Amino acid sequence: xxxxxxxxxxxxxxxxxxxxxxxxxxxxxxxxxxxxxxxxxxxxxxxxxxxxxxxxxxxxxxxxxxxxxxxxxxxxxxxxxxxxxxxxxxxxxxxxxxxxxxxxxxxxxxxxxxxxxxxxxxxxxxxxxxxxxxxxxxxxxxxxxxxxxxxxxxxxxxxxxxxxxxxxxxxxxxxxxxxxxxxxxxxxxxxxxxxxxxxxxxxxxxxxxxxxxxxxxxxxxxxxxxxxxxxxxxxxxxxxxxxxxxxxxxxxxxxxxxxxxxxxxxxxxxxxxxxxxxxxxxxxxxxxxxxxxxxxxxxxxxxxxxxxxxxxxxxxxxxxxxxxxxxxxxxxxxxxxxxxxxxxxxxxxxxxxxxxxxxxxxxxxxxxxxxxxxxxxxxxxxxxxxxxxxxxxxxxxxxxxxxxxxxxxxxxxxxxxxxxxxxxxxxxxxxxxxxxxxxxxxxxxxxxxxxxxxxxxxxxxxxxxxxxxxxxxxxxxxxxxxxxxxxxxxxxxxxxxxxxxxxxxxxxxxxxxxxxxxxxxxxxxxxxxxxxxxxxxxxxxxxxxxxxxxxxxxxxxxxxxxxxxxxxxxxxxxxxxxxxxxxxxxxxxxxxxxxxxxxxxxxxxxxxxxxxxxxxxxxxxxxxxxxxxxxxxxxxxxxxxxxxxxxxxxxxxxxxxxxxxxxxxxxxxxxxxxxxxxxxxxxxxxxxxxxxxxxxxxxxxxxxxxxxxxxxxxxxxxxxxxxxxxxxxxxxxxxxxxxxxxxxxxxxxxxxxxxxxxxxxxxxxxxxxxxxxxxxxxxxxxxxxxxxxxxxxxxxxxxxxxxxxxxxxxxxxxxxxxxxxxxxxxxxxxxxxxxxxxxxxxxxxxxxxxxxxxxxxxxxxxxxxxxxxxxxxxxxxxxxxxxxxxxxxxxxxxxxxxxxxxxxxxxxxxxxxxx
Ligand SMILES: *[C@@H]1O[C@H](CO)[C@@H](O)[C@H](O)[C@H]1NC(C)=O
Ligand SMILES: *[C@@H]1O[C@H](CO)[C@@H](O)[C@H](O)[C@H]1NC(C)=O
Numbered sequence: 057x058x059x060x061x062x063x064x065x066x067x068x069x070x071x072x073x074x075x076x077x078x079x080x081x082x083x084x085x086x087x088x089x090x091x092x093x094x095x096x097x098x099x100x101x102x103x104x105x106x107x108x109x110x111x112x113x114x115x116x117x118x119x120x121x122x123x124x125x126x127x128x129x130x131x132x133x134x135x136x137x138x139x140x141x142x143x144x145x146x147x148x149x150x151x152x153x154x155x156x157x158x159x160x161x162x163x164x165x166x167x168x169x170x171x172x173x174x175x176x177x178x179x180x181x182x183x184x185x186x187x188x189x190x191x192x193x194x195x196x197x198x199x200x201x202x203x204x205x206x207x208x209x210x211x212x213x214x215x216x217x218x219x220x221x222x223x224x225x226x227x228x229x230x231x232x233x234x235x236x237x238x239x240x241x242x243x244x245x246x247x248x249x250x251x252x253x254x255x256x257x258x259x260x261x262x263x264x265x266x267x268x269x270x271x272x273x274x275x276x277x278x279x280x281x282x283x284x285x286x287x288x289x290x291x292x293x294x295x296x297x298x299x300x301x302x303x304x305x306x307x308x309x310x311x312x313x314x315x316x317x318x319x320x321x322x323x324x325x326x327x328x329x330x331x332x333x334x335x336x337x338x339x340x341x342x343x344x345x346x347x348x349x350x351x352x353x354x355x356x357x358x359x360x361x362x363x364x365x366x367x368x369x370x371x372x373x374x375x376x377x378x379x380x381x382x383x384x385x386x387x388x389x390x391x392x393x394x395x396x397x398x399x400x401x402x403x404x405x406x407x408x409x410x411x412x413x414x415x416x417x418x419x420x421x422x423x424x425x426x427x428x429x430x431x432x433x434x435x436x437x438x439x440x441x442x443x444x445x446x447x448x449x450x451x452x453x454x455x456x457x458x459x460x461x462x463x464x465x466x467x468x469x470x471x472x473x474x475x476x477x478x479x480x481x482x483x484x485x486x487x488x489x490x491x492x493x494x495x496x497x498x499x500x501x502x503x504x505x506x507x508x509x510x511x512x513x514x515x516x517x518x519x520x521x522x523x524x525x526x527x528x529x530x531x532x533x534x535x536x537x538x539x540x541x542x543x544x545x546x547x548x549x550x551x552x553x554x555x556x557x558x559x560x561x562x563x564x565x566x567x568x569x570x571x572x573x574x575x576x577x578x579x580x581x582x583x584x585x586x587x588x589x590x591x592x593x594x595x596x597x598x599x600x601x602x603x604x605x606x607x608x609x610x611x612x613x614x615x616x617x618x619x620x621x622x623x624x625x626x627x628x629x630x631x632x633x634x635x636x637x638x639x640x641x642x643x644x645x646x647x648x649x650x651x652x653x654x655x656x657x658x659x660x661x662x663x664x665x666x667x668x669x670x671x672x673x674x675x676x677x678x679x680x681x682x683x684x685x686x687x688x689x690x691x692x693x694x695x696x697x698x699x700x701x702x703x704x705x706x707x708x709x710x711x712x713x714x715x716x717x718x719x720x721x722x723x724x725x726x727x728x729x730x731x732x733x734x735x736x737x738x739x740x741x742x743x744x745x746x747x748x749x750x751x752x753x754x755x756x757x758x759x760x761x762x763x764x765x766x767x768x769x770x771x772x773x774x775x776x777x778x779x780x781x782x783x784x785x786x787x788x789x790x791x792x793x794x795x796x797x798x799x800x801x802x803x804x805x806x807x808x809x810x811x812x813x814x815x816x817x818x819x820x821x822x823x824x825x826x827x828x829x830x831x832x833x834x835x836x837x838x839x840x841x842x843x844x845x846x847x848x849x850x851x852x853x854x855x856x857x858x859x860x861x862x863x864x865x866x867x868x869x870x871x872x873x874x875x876x877x878x879x880x881x882x883x884x885x886x887x888x889x890x891x892x893x894x895x896x897x898x899x900x901x902x903x904x905x906x907x908x909x910x911x912x913x914x915x916x917x918x919x920x921x922x923x924x925x926x927x928x929x930x931x932x933x934x935x936x937x938x939x940x941x942x943x944x945x946x947x948x949x950x951x952x953x954x955x956x957x958x959x960x961x962x963x964x965x966x967x968x969x970x971x
Contacts, residue, residue, distance in 0.1 A: 113207050137153050153386075165386060180192040209222040213392055215331065218273070231262045256582050271335075272373050273330070279325050289324070298379070304318065305578050323664065331393040346379070399747055402664050415484075416447075416622045419698075432449055445840055488563065514535075524575050563622070603627075619874070640657070644675065656668075657669065667739075684721070693778040729835065786817065797827045833852055851917070876908070884902045898966070916957075931965055
């Protein structure tokens with residue numbers, strides 16, 4: 057390999073970095089860099105709890121309530137705590153346990169992660185008895201029973217079923233802030249803790265909290281992203297380390313374990329055939345979750361009533377013991393009862409992803425690094441030469457002048473603005489990387505200004521700037537809790553400030569765990585200090601989210617709110633979805649990493665982060681052609697679709713392989729572009745109700761118990777089931793098509809029986825099915841970029857259910873601006889249904905409210921599952937005379953194709969099908 061001078065510089069640095077973090081051999085994660093539960097004083101202590109910690113609710117003092125808040129105190133031999141319970145809109149509860157007034161220090165509550173202040177709902181009734189209090193809320197069907205001794209909170213759903221218990225196992229533990237007393241014994245690591253060569257000073261001592269939460273009646277639970285593990289959460293208790301939630305930059309992460317990764321979302325959703333229940337542990341400190349799926353005798357629940365609808369003597373339950381280094385016990389319970397309800401309830405609390413610009417849903421081409429402007433121009437031209445659609449070219453850290461973000465390498469990207477404009481002139485966009493570590497260099501304006509304004513995170517002394525090593529060498533880290541940092545950061549994105557940037561340039565926020573090569577566990581020291589005296593340990597998991605939200609504000613401000621931002625982030629927390637897409641970080645070009653992509657992205661999706669994907673091809677290493685093709689085939693059906701590769705890998709643009717491979721990659725990407733109207737509609741629907749575009753099978757088929765753990769196959773919206781090939785040399789796969797629906801092969805339209813089927817999946821094809829009863833909009837005129845397709849006519853795929861009906865919709869707007877928020881959008885609803893025994897109708901109806909003057913029209917309708925050939929088809933439009941339509945009918949496939957209805961989706965129409 058010939059290295060250019062600039063590469064040498066980086067390689068030297070990489071060597072330094074490897075030395076710094078003690079990696080001797082490249083090839084797998086260095087587990088010793090990261091703590092186990094045993095090496096974490098608070099995790100070890102909480103996990104060791106075996107006896108009930110003995111909290112009781114004090115029934116005679118301090119029990120009071122207002123219209124939507126209940127207050128009481130609980131006490132054990134260690135301390136007395138405040139309990140507060142709030143009724144929240146849409147069948148949601150909030151349970152908070154904190155130190156009473158007079159605590160030595162205020163605990164951090166990550167309210168900024170929420171989508172504004174939670175909306176209270178009034179209690180309907182509060183019934184205080186000598187041994188328990190019963191609260192009902194909302195329409196009275198939302199019920200909670202607080203048992204005093206032992207202290208247990210029981211939550212019921214609208215069916216009256218007990219679905220969740222807090223402190224059922226009596227593991228509630230709360231270290232209050234204390235003054236250090238000489239001669240007194242404290243638990244291990246209480247005032248100071250050392251891991252490897254780093255000592256964490258704890259000037260305020262320990263303030264860890266923990267509680268157990270049981271999902272009653274449930275065997276399966278999901279969530280707790282991000283882990284490279286199965287979708288259905290495993291049992292960790294007694295088998296392995298608890299799931300760890302601590303945002304970390306893990307070099308070459310391992311699969312199938314519970315180690316922490318880049319994102320931490322302390323959210324679990326449990327599902328059974330009757331109901332779904334969700335729960336958020338709102339805490340931004342390091343958190344471990346010890347889990348177990350087990351069963352208990354029904355008699356154990358007798359105390360809280362005989363309301364369990366499940367039959368049999370024993371009841372399954374999924375238990376999660378949450379343990380956090382600091383913060384409150386702050387629990388939100390979403391009582392569903394359907395998967396859709398829980399998803400919406402969580403979305404109301406934590407927010408949704410705003411509608412992305414259309415290009416963001418298309419294909420992204422990235423590499424560390426495209427070397428210079430000429431390289432970018434060639435890559436751009438080659439996509440056209442080989443007729444492969446592509447929307448965005450990305451630049452990694454090497455595009456900068458010495459890893460100083462917001463600058464350009466003067467030799468290689470000296471005329472960056474021309475480069476961006478040239479790419480934009482072909483209908484495409486660009487993205488540059490912008491990381492939170494700021495090179496320590498007085499000649500770098502960002503460093504100088506931030507230093508002068510005092511905007512960096514401070515060391516434990518609270519005065520001197522915190523310093524660490526990252527890509528630029530010695531770096532400092534902006535403190536995004538400081539309001540001035542946020543306004544300064546926002547200003548950096550303006551076109552005046554960010555030299556050579558244009559509105560076609562978007563943002564990638566990497567390394568925002570934050571990654572500190574020289575820090576403990578490759579991140580920031582926990583005792584470093586943020587604005588307002590917040591210790592880093594209190595907010596660690598939220599740092600990346602605070603960072604991307606500041607970048608989002610910057611992208612908004614640069615066009616005065618006209619254009620939609622696009623940001624990709626590696627780190628994430630509750631609420632990240634409001635400002636960024638997430639990818640699964642530095643994976644590897646191995647089959648296992650392709651295979652883990654659906655479970656990892658499903659976990660994020662179900663936890664409220666819908667815009668997710670993995671590096672197509674794998675970041676580290678060189679994929680062989682088969683793996684690369686399979687990854688493109690899968691990636692085309694996953695929300696965020698970007699190819700990316702490490703700087704040491706061989707170039708892997710699609711035309712560098714055999715012709716067969718190139719064409720297979722091209723086909724995969726073209727499949728994505730054909731479905732863009734459907735993706736765009738799904739992201740629009742997400743903004744309305746929080747529904748995730750990519751969803752598990754159980755979300756659509758809640759009673760199919762044998763598919764609860766399924767994670768190789770998944771649904772896109774309610775209409776499409778995908779089963780990508782995820783293993784080597786696999787040319788046919790078995791698929792369970794859920795019962796209770798008719799199914800059709802997506803490509804051919806052939807009907808498929810539900811149940812287990814075997815699908816051909818030769819290289820170059822992917823098993824995809826359409827569910828009967830749905831209508832999917834597509835674009836069939838594939839062009840070089842989505843911006844050139846957005847006004848194209850639609851081909852609609854109508855798949856009939858058992859009754860010969862189907863429905864669906866398509867969303868359209870200008871694809872880039874916020875004008876849709878002022879009514880410049882259009883939702884057109886479609887319905888196919890029987891009208892008389894020998895007549896069916898297909899109706900298109902633009903919704904009221906939207907007034908986007910769409911150019912889209914319908915050029916073809918393919919109806920699947922039509923039992924006989926129609927005699928006559930005509931269309932009735934508001935504007936034109938009734939017209940006869942041409943059609944073809946395939947008797948073997950029972951497929952009807954209505955050719956050229958030629959009707960705009962902006963107007964109402966009806967097609968009559970006479971049989
Ligand atoms: C669902 O409810 C039915 C009837 O109430 C009950 O028989 C069944 O056991 C329940 N299933 C589960 C998984 O709770
Ligand atoms: C078909 O119609 C029957 C009777 O109206 C109804 O019970 C059933 O749910 C319908 N099937 C679907 C898939 O909508």
